[in-house]
Amino acid sequence: MFGLIGHSTSFEEARAKARSLGYDEYADGDLDMWCAAPPQLVEKVQVTSRTGKTIQGAYIDSVFVPEMLRRFKTAKRKVLKAMELAQRSGIDITALGGFTSIIFEDMNLLREERVSAVQLDWQRFTTGNTHTAWVVCQQVEENAPKLGIDLAQARVAVVGASGDIGSAVCRWMQRRGVGELLLVARRPQPLVDLQTSLGEGRILDLDEALREADVVVWVASLPQSLQIDTASLRKPCLMIDGGYPKNLDSKAAADGVHVLKGGIVEFWQDIGWQMMEVAEMAKPQRQMFACFAEAMILDFEDIHTNFSWGRNNITLALMDQIGEASRRHGFQALGLEPATSQAHAMAVA
CATH class of the missing domain: 3.40.50.720 (NAD(P)-binding Rossmann-like Domain)
Structure with a gap:
């Protein structure tokens, strides 16, 4: 099972998305309330590769918005709590999307091995880089x-x-x-x-x-x-x-x-999800961030490991490997x- 951790592009956009999903208490809340709010597993999805293999996935909203970037402790907590939720949900490989991967690297969250009572297993996460x-x-x-x-x-x-x-x-x-x-x-x-x-x-x-x-x-x-x-x-x-x-x-x-x-990549067929509707994709049922697609590709390939991790560890061999798998499963660069x-x-x- 793959997971995607994402967030809204702005506070106002986040409130609008919350209202559309039926979270009225979030839609009416101020930024301080959002800073205290826990991550939410908002959508589950089934995806079929061009090869015919079908996998299950989940989208977790970290309830982070860019307006929180200057609140360093809040930003750090948002990412770690979303990772904790992904692990507790039994997700095998989860991609950190948008600012979540930037926060993870810039704030060196690898030092934070435990969140609440959960010992984070870094092998379950990838930046998608x-x-x-x-x-x-x-x-x-x-x-x-x-x-x-x-x-x-x-x-x-x-x-x-x-x-x-x-x-x-x-x-x-x-x-x-x-x-x-x-x-x-x-x-x-x-x-x-x-x-x-x-x-x-x-x-x-x-x-x-x-x-x-x-x-x-x-x-x-x-x-x-x-x-x-x-x-x-x-x-x-x-x-x-x-x-x-x-x-x-x-x-x-x-x-x-x-x-x-x-x-940004486009998948070979429509996906029955809502998560890309708010990401300004031209074809939200098929297009997605490449970092998200990496988690899907790794799950298709049964590679449940932190394929992309740390800084400046990307090799040409790994790029060739993920590229070949990307094409095989039906992804195409925009x-x-x-x-x-x-x-x-x-x-x-």
């Missing part, structure tokens, strides 16, 4: 050529390059043989370490990288205050919004700039709308 990194790389490889971008000559900027997903994307792009890697991150020393391990890549600040890049892979959250000078961007430019929340399209809207929601690539082809002609 390996599958997310693989999906982002597929989105680059499959969509750049549609825009006339030759990856063998292209400059690919990775924003958040020294992070777990970002470093994996860099290693994949290096193996793929892109023209040049542009490395961007907030902290300089991890970037230097990454550059050394790769044996290549140019470290730039964000503005410099944006001016030079044919492809930009964002695997870092965008500050609300960030402004992008779209006039300085190369045209065409493919941008993969692999951060959370996905708000790059509102900051980089311009002719010749193509923004794709990164780290791509540009056909109209977008057709319009570009006509413009070039």
Whole structure:
């Protein structure tokens, strides 16, 4: 059995979702009440692979909202209590989605081995980052050529390059043989370490990288205050919004700039669930975050272990493994709308 731990994108959206699910006391409560509220197992689902195998799953809402991020103790407690609920519910492998995996890593929750009377079994949980990194790389490889971008000559900027997903994307792009890697991150020393391990890549600040890049892979959250000078961007430019929340399209809207929601997959058939209705998916019955899909893939494969765990532990071999399984069970990376690539082809002609 697989599990998915998620949360709402905002407090107001959470209250609206609570009302639609019949939790009126949550819908009417203030933020302090939500901070004290326990996680909820809100939905169970049955999913069938393209291979014919059927598995059972559950969605747990951590009752966390981004407005709680500055309340460090609350954020930490929300994630740990949701993990405790997943384990007590007998779930074999659970993916941490959205901010829950970020909180887990940034606050080093591995130190918290016990929650209430439950000894947490880390083997039951995965961040889903390996599958997310693989999906982002597929989105680059499959969509750049549609825009006339030759990856063998292209400059690919990775924003958040020294992070777990970002470093994996860099290693994949290096193996793929892109023209040049542009490395961007907030902290300089991890970037230097990454550059050394790769044996290549140019470290730039964000503005410099944006001016030079044919492809930009964002695997870092965008500050609300960030402004992008779209006039300085190369045209065409493919941008993969692999951060959370996905708000790059509102900051980089311009002719010749193509923004794709990164780290999202589409399943081969509809799933009878409600959980993706509030995640702004174009096809909520089929589309989901790649980190969630990792838990499903691992359950299909009977791999009940923390496949993605810790920082900078993603290998190309693991990406190949989860990618092959992803395709086999009927997942496909989200791509540009056909109209977008057709319009570009006509413009070039």
